[in-house]
Each structure stands twice: as structure tokens, then as C-alpha cells.
Amino acid sequence: MNPNETVDGVDLDRLRQWMDDHHLGSGDLTDVALLTGGTQNVLVRFRRDGRDYVLRRPPVHKRANSDETMRRESRVLAALAGTDVPHPGFIAGESDVEVLGASFYLMEPVDGFNAAAGLPEPHRSDPTMQREMGLALVDGAATLSTVDHEQVGLGDLGRPDGYLERQVGRWRKELAGYREISDQWVPDIPGVDEVGNWLDANRPENSAPGIIHGDYHTANVMYRHDGPQLAAIVDWELATIGDPLIDLGLIIAFRTHDDQASVGPGADLVQAFPPVDDLVARYAQRSGRDVSAAAWYGVLACYKTGIILEGTHARAIAGKAAKATGDTLHAITLSLFRKADRLIRES
Known part of the structure; x- marks a missing residue:
């Protein structure tokens, strides 16, 4: 060249x-x-x-x-x-x-593969390895949560005070703002107000700050070719200082079963992961953090992610994105809110 x-x-x-x-x-x-x-x-x-x-x-x-x-x-x-x-x-x-x-x-280049793009052998044919890949995903988030952000020089990276308190209001405002994209769009998301109200009413009182990746799922990690372990966590553009259980919440949201749809990056692989309770227990073991409110973080992840995806649906209605893409993402949003409802009922 x-x-x-x-x-x-x-x-x-x-x-x-x-x-x-x-x-x-x-x-x-x-x-x-x-x-x-x-x-x-x-x-x-x-x-x-x-x-x-x-x-x-x-x-x-x-x-x-x-x-x-x-x-x-x-x-x-x-x-x-x-x-x-x-x-x-x-x-x-x-x-x-x-x-x-x-x-x-x-x-440095990473010697690994992105599971959301497909599994190589032996991972593709080994259910036990796929299960362990789920535990490895949790281990990555748990390990990150143990890093002392002050000690590594990231004390001023975000605003940890009031981090959880700001979440529902922020995303509720984001959803309302989609009306500026298209006056034909309406927030046709069953349960959106109820979920937001539940999150505010049940917010965890104790939140120990730490580093958050901010978009932690199978598409943003790379696995080793020779085993189920992570080679690297990638795409750190949303990293901040706040409550690290936010990353666990996204794992819970994508792992929670929905009878009508399997959604999220690497959805088929994620369904091979251990049950949510096992993943949460693994996080607690590796991080030493209180996970008694784990379901709350899963509900927040469903709420936040669903609202983000609904933005593309609004843009599609306005002719600024493909209709098929908007329809698909709206369906995923509805699935995420069904998952939120399930997590609330089972909590």
C-alpha cells in the first residue's frame, strides 16, 4: 500500500x-x-x-x-x-x-473473536464452553468493578453522586424528545410509564461507585480462540464512573427469557449462558459487591436500552431511517419491556 x-x-x-x-x-x-x-x-x-x-x-x-x-x-x-x-x-x-x-x-491488536458475529470451532459445537463463555462475560464485568478508579487516575471521569437518581429522568426525557424527530411518532410502548415509576420507587439506596463500561454485552467483548475466557473488553466510548452493577444489569436484560423473542447481540449464544441467578451469584463472588437489588439493574437496562432503540423507530417514521430497521428495533423495544415486566414480577 x-x-x-x-x-x-x-x-x-x-x-x-x-x-x-x-x-x-x-x-x-x-x-x-x-x-x-x-x-x-x-x-x-x-x-x-x-x-x-x-x-x-x-x-x-x-x-x-x-x-x-x-x-x-x-x-x-x-x-x-x-x-x-x-x-x-x-x-x-x-x-x-x-x-x-x-x-x-x-x-495492541487483540487475538480473539467477536461472538456476536458467529462462533468458530470448538466453541460452536460445545455447549459446556458456551455456558462458560457466559461466566467469563460476568467475570469481565466483575473484575472491572473491583478496580479502584481513584487509584488508577479516573476519579474525575464521571459524576457518581446521584448517578442512579438521574437515570429514569434522563431516559424519560430522551423518549419525549423523539416527538421532535417526527410529529407522527407516538410512544407506543406498553408499560413504559409503569416501569419508570417502579424504578424510581425501588431504587437501591446503597451504591458504591466504580468504573462502568456502559455498553457491556457480547458484541463488545472478544473471546479467546483456545477457550471460553475473554481476550479483551472493547469499545469503551461510554465508560464513566457510577454504579458498576449497571454492566451486570445489561447481562441480566439480555439473558432474561422472553417467550416471544430472543433479542440482543449474540442472542442465540446468550441463551446458552447459565440462568440469571447463576450469573448474578458469579458476579457477587468475583466482585464482592451487594447484588440483592440485581433485578432492579436488569429492569433499568431494559428500560434504557428499549428507549434508545425506539429512537431509530422514530427516525424511520420520519423517513430518516429504513422502515424495516425501525420496525425491527421497535419489536426489540417491546420485547425488552416485556422482560422488564417479568423481572419486576419475579423480584
């Missing part, structure tokens, strides 16, 4: 010069391969001076907060170095958008 070429917003010659300035090898960038791009965050793998790298930057057409998000990811990954949390090794980052037109960072 021509060293002067630009790959999805990454000017390879300018990147080479930047790496020279930061003493990251010498010579040309070789074996350049685009891993993701387009509307997603851009990932480019390459080799230099005998070492492999992965560059991560925002999409070419950035969102308003894209650069700040990339700086946040860089900071979190750098802080996790030396911890037991499986994560891509951070190499170096750049906050100045003048270098490549966006903030970016370099990390």
Missing part, C-alpha cells in the same frame, strides 16, 4: 511522521488493513518495524462529541494498564485533531 495513501480519514504518511516523533518504530507502515470504517469508528491495523498496531479514530463524518469520546477511551485504556481487566493494550494517543483530523490512539 502506498505510504502516502489515506485510509478512511487516516493519512498514513502523517501517521508515520507522528510515530517518528513519538519514537514508535521506524520505516514504512506495512500490511495496512481496514477493520471497520464508514459510519463506525475507524479501526486500521498495520505493522511497523516488526510490531503490530491498531489505530482507532472516530468516523470520517464525526459526531459532535466524537473527539472527546476518543480521548475518553484513550484515558480509560491507559488507566487499566496493569490491572486484571482484559482489555486492548494502550500504546499511545493523540488528542490534537490537527494531526489526522480527529483524536486517535494506537493499541
Whole structure:
């Protein structure tokens, strides 16, 4: 590949010069391969001076907060170095958008696979391994929850005070805001008000702050090729400081059975995971945290995720997204609220 070429917003010659300035090898960038791009965050793998790298930057057409998000990811990954949390090794980052037109960072490649995209062998044919993959997913969240965010320099990353108290109001406001997208959209989500009211009325009183990944599910982890363990937790753009049981809540939400639909990233694999009670017990064992209100976090995950997905349904009604996509995501929203109702009834 021509060293002067630009790959999805990454000017390879300018990147080479930047790496020279930061003493990251010498010579040309070789074996350049685009891993993701387009509307997603851009990932480019390459080799230099005998070492492999992965560059991560925002999409070419950035969102308003894209650069700040990339700086946040860089900071979190750098802080996790030396911890037991499986994560891509951070190499170096750049906050100045003048270098490549966006903030970016370099990390170590991860030797693993994304289970949401399909299972390789032996994972595909081994139910026991699939069950253990569920426990490994929980272990990753539990391990993250044990990291002292103050000690690793992330004390000012978020606003942990009042974190849980803000949740329902935030997402209720988000849902109401969809009327600005389309005046034909109506919040046709049975139980949405009841679930929100239940969450406010039953909010846990004790919440010990810690690092939250913020979007913790099978699509945002990579598994090892040789076993059920995690190779790395990826996509840290929503990381903050708050109540770490938020991450457990999303595992509960996607694992909770719905007779009418199987939803969420890697839904078929998730249904092979141990039952919710076993996953919660594993989290308690590995994290040392109080999980007596685990169902509440599962309900919140259903509520929040369902409302987020409903935004695409509103955009589809407004002609700003494909109708089929909007209909599919609306169906998933309804399924999530059925799950929330089930969790409430069983709590």
C-alpha cells in the first residue's frame, strides 16, 4: 500500500511522521488493513518495524462529541494498564485533531473473536464452553468493578453522586424528545410509564461507585480462540464512573427469557449462558459487591436500552431511517419491556 495513501480519514504518511516523533518504530507502515470504517469508528491495523498496531479514530463524518469520546477511551485504556481487566493494550494517543483530523490512539491488536458475529470451532459445537463463555462475560464485568478508579487516575471521569437518581429522568426525557424527530411518532410502548415509576420507587439506596463500561454485552467483548475466557473488553466510548452493577444489569436484560423473542447481540449464544441467578451469584463472588437489588439493574437496562432503540423507530417514521430497521428495533423495544415486566414480577 502506498505510504502516502489515506485510509478512511487516516493519512498514513502523517501517521508515520507522528510515530517518528513519538519514537514508535521506524520505516514504512506495512500490511495496512481496514477493520471497520464508514459510519463506525475507524479501526486500521498495520505493522511497523516488526510490531503490530491498531489505530482507532472516530468516523470520517464525526459526531459532535466524537473527539472527546476518543480521548475518553484513550484515558480509560491507559488507566487499566496493569490491572486484571482484559482489555486492548494502550500504546499511545493523540488528542490534537490537527494531526489526522480527529483524536486517535494506537493499541495492541487483540487475538480473539467477536461472538456476536458467529462462533468458530470448538466453541460452536460445545455447549459446556458456551455456558462458560457466559461466566467469563460476568467475570469481565466483575473484575472491572473491583478496580479502584481513584487509584488508577479516573476519579474525575464521571459524576457518581446521584448517578442512579438521574437515570429514569434522563431516559424519560430522551423518549419525549423523539416527538421532535417526527410529529407522527407516538410512544407506543406498553408499560413504559409503569416501569419508570417502579424504578424510581425501588431504587437501591446503597451504591458504591466504580468504573462502568456502559455498553457491556457480547458484541463488545472478544473471546479467546483456545477457550471460553475473554481476550479483551472493547469499545469503551461510554465508560464513566457510577454504579458498576449497571454492566451486570445489561447481562441480566439480555439473558432474561422472553417467550416471544430472543433479542440482543449474540442472542442465540446468550441463551446458552447459565440462568440469571447463576450469573448474578458469579458476579457477587468475583466482585464482592451487594447484588440483592440485581433485578432492579436488569429492569433499568431494559428500560434504557428499549428507549434508545425506539429512537431509530422514530427516525424511520420520519423517513430518516429504513422502515424495516425501525420496525425491527421497535419489536426489540417491546420485547425488552416485556422482560422488564417479568423481572419486576419475579423480584
